[in-house]
Amino acid sequence: MSAAVIQVEGLTKEVVSSFRRKRVRILDQFSLTVNAGETFGLLGLNGAGKTTAVKLMIGLSRPTSGSVTVLGRPAGDRQSLARIGFLPENPYFYSHLTAYEFLDFVGSLFGIKHSERTKRVNELLNLLSLAEAAKKPMRSFSKGMLQRIGIAQSLINDPEILFWDEPMSGLDPIGRSDVRRILQELKKAGKTIFFNSHLMPDVNELCDRIGIVHRGRLLVDDTIIKISKNGNYRDLEDFFLAHVTDAENLSKTAS
Amino acid sequence: MLDSPTVVLSLSINTFRELVRDRMLYAFVVFAVLVTALGILLGSLSAGQTMRTLSDIGLAGTALIGGIVAVFSGANLVYKELEKKTVYIIFSKPVTGWQFILGKYLGTSLCLALVVFAMGAFLAGALALFNATVLTERAAGFLWLISRSILLVYLELLFVTAMATFFSTFTTPVMSVLFTSSLWLIGHFGQSLRDIGRLSENPAVTQFFNMLYWMLPDLASLTRFRGDLLHGQELNMQLIWYLLCYVVAYIVLLLTVAAIITENREFQ
Structure with a gap:
C-alpha cells in the first residue's frame, strides 16, 4: 500500500453570499485520502464543490472546519507547494x-x-x-x-502531485487526446494526479479511483475496477447519474 | 529552500513589463509636449525668467504626471491580479505575501523611475535649449541640481506608490485612487492643517488636525526643498535626512501591512 499524500478530513467550507448575506455551505464534512502514484478523479455537477475542494487542498482558500494535509504538511505550506503543480x-x-x-x-x-x-x-x-x-x-x-x-x-x-481542475475544458479532440497522452505518461512516471472533470470517458480511462461530490458532500469514493465490476450500471455515466439522482431525491424527501 | 531574491526579482520584472507594455510610458510624451509648449510660450521673457519658470513648472509637472502614474498603477497593482485571477497562478506556487507585494512594488517603482528620469532628462534638455548659456557656463552644476531635485520628486512618488499599493490590497481601484490622492494632497498641506486646527476653539478639533499632521509625511517640505535645490539655495541637510528617513520608514510600514493583508487573504 502506497503512502497517503493527500489527506482531507471533515472539510467544511462556508461562505457568506453577497445576496442576503446568508451563510452558504459549499463543502460539508468532506473526507478523502489519495495515495502516492494514484490518479483520482473528482466528479460532480456544476456548483457541487469540486473547485472549492481543490482550492482548499492548494491553500488558496481556508476551511471553516476540518483539515487538509498535502505531502504531510498543511495545505498551502510553501515546502509542499514547491512539489505540486496546479491548473486552475x-x-x-x-x-x-x-x-x-x-x-x-x-x-x-x-x-x-x-x-x-x-x-x-x-x-x-x-x-x-x-x-x-x-x-x-x-x-x-x-x-x-x-x-x-x-x-x-x-x-x-x-511536480510529485498534480491538481488539475477541468484539464480538458476548451480543448478540441486533438487537444484532448494530447492531454490524455500526457496524463498517461505522468501516471507511468509515478506522479499522483488529482483532477476534476465532467468527461466520464476520460475519467473512466485515466483514473484508478473516483469520488462523486454532490451539494458539498462526498457520496462515493471507490476504485474504477470495483465500479466497472458492479453489474447494476451500464457505465460510469450511469453510475454517476444514479448516485446524484438518489442523493437529490433524498434531499427533496428530507426537506 | 527557495531563493527569495529571485522570486522578488521575477515578480518585479513581470510588473515592469506589464506597465511598460500597457503603454504607461505615454505619460512621458504628455510631459514632453507640455514642457515644449511652455518653453515656446515663455520664449518672449528674459533668459533668467524663462529658466526659472520653466524649471519650476517642469519640476511640478514631473511630480504631477509621475504622481498620476503612481496613483493609477499602484491602485490597480493587486486588484488587477485578483480580478483576472492570476493570483491563483502566483499563490499556488511557493510565493509569500511579502515577496508578492515587494515584487509588485519594486516593479512599479522601476517603471516610475524610467518615466520620472526620462522627464527630468527632457526638462534639462529643454532648459538648455531655451537658454544656451546653461550649456556653456555651468552645465555640469546645473545638471547636478536638476538630478537632485528629480531624486526628491522620485522619493515622494515612491511614497505615493506605497500608499496606493497598500490600499489596493483591500479595496477597489476607484477607492484606492480616492484614498491615495486625498492623502497625497493632505500631505502637501500638513502645516496648513495644523494651523486650521489651532484656529478652532474646540480642543478635540485641534487634536484631530494635529494628529493628521503627525500621521502624514510633510510632503510640502519635500516640494519646498526641491525648489530650493534647483535654485541653488542653502539647505538644511539635517531636515532633509529626517524627511528621507521618515518617508522610507513610512514606505516600509505600508508595505509590511500590505504584505500581512495579502498573506492572510483567501482567494475565492
Whole structure:
C-alpha cells in the first residue's frame, strides 16, 4: 500500500453570499485520502464543490472546519507547494507576456536556475505543441492554447502531485487526446494526479479511483475496477447519474 | 529552500513589463509636449525668467504626471491580479505575501523611475535649449541640481506608490485612487492643517488636525526643498535626512501591512 499524500478530513467550507448575506455551505464534512502514484478523479455537477475542494487542498482558500494535509504538511505550506503543480479552472494568465516569457516567469517562482528553466520551458512548449506560438503574446491565444499553456505551467517544476481542475475544458479532440497522452505518461512516471472533470470517458480511462461530490458532500469514493465490476450500471455515466439522482431525491424527501 | 531574491526579482520584472507594455510610458510624451509648449510660450521673457519658470513648472509637472502614474498603477497593482485571477497562478506556487507585494512594488517603482528620469532628462534638455548659456557656463552644476531635485520628486512618488499599493490590497481601484490622492494632497498641506486646527476653539478639533499632521509625511517640505535645490539655495541637510528617513520608514510600514493583508487573504 502506497503512502497517503493527500489527506482531507471533515472539510467544511462556508461562505457568506453577497445576496442576503446568508451563510452558504459549499463543502460539508468532506473526507478523502489519495495515495502516492494514484490518479483520482473528482466528479460532480456544476456548483457541487469540486473547485472549492481543490482550492482548499492548494491553500488558496481556508476551511471553516476540518483539515487538509498535502505531502504531510498543511495545505498551502510553501515546502509542499514547491512539489505540486496546479491548473486552475478556466485559467487566466498575463496577457502581456509571450508563452515563453510566462513559463520562464512561473519557473522562476520555484527558484529554478536560468539554464535549467530554459531547457524545461522548451521541453514543455514542445510537449504541449506550443513551440510555434512561443514568441506570441498570450492575448492572441485561443481557449485551447491557453488551456495547454496552463497545463505546461503546472508541470514546470516536475511536480510529485498534480491538481488539475477541468484539464480538458476548451480543448478540441486533438487537444484532448494530447492531454490524455500526457496524463498517461505522468501516471507511468509515478506522479499522483488529482483532477476534476465532467468527461466520464476520460475519467473512466485515466483514473484508478473516483469520488462523486454532490451539494458539498462526498457520496462515493471507490476504485474504477470495483465500479466497472458492479453489474447494476451500464457505465460510469450511469453510475454517476444514479448516485446524484438518489442523493437529490433524498434531499427533496428530507426537506 | 527557495531563493527569495529571485522570486522578488521575477515578480518585479513581470510588473515592469506589464506597465511598460500597457503603454504607461505615454505619460512621458504628455510631459514632453507640455514642457515644449511652455518653453515656446515663455520664449518672449528674459533668459533668467524663462529658466526659472520653466524649471519650476517642469519640476511640478514631473511630480504631477509621475504622481498620476503612481496613483493609477499602484491602485490597480493587486486588484488587477485578483480580478483576472492570476493570483491563483502566483499563490499556488511557493510565493509569500511579502515577496508578492515587494515584487509588485519594486516593479512599479522601476517603471516610475524610467518615466520620472526620462522627464527630468527632457526638462534639462529643454532648459538648455531655451537658454544656451546653461550649456556653456555651468552645465555640469546645473545638471547636478536638476538630478537632485528629480531624486526628491522620485522619493515622494515612491511614497505615493506605497500608499496606493497598500490600499489596493483591500479595496477597489476607484477607492484606492480616492484614498491615495486625498492623502497625497493632505500631505502637501500638513502645516496648513495644523494651523486650521489651532484656529478652532474646540480642543478635540485641534487634536484631530494635529494628529493628521503627525500621521502624514510633510510632503510640502519635500516640494519646498526641491525648489530650493534647483535654485541653488542653502539647505538644511539635517531636515532633509529626517524627511528621507521618515518617508522610507513610512514606505516600509505600508508595505509590511500590505504584505500581512495579502498573506492572510483567501482567494475565492
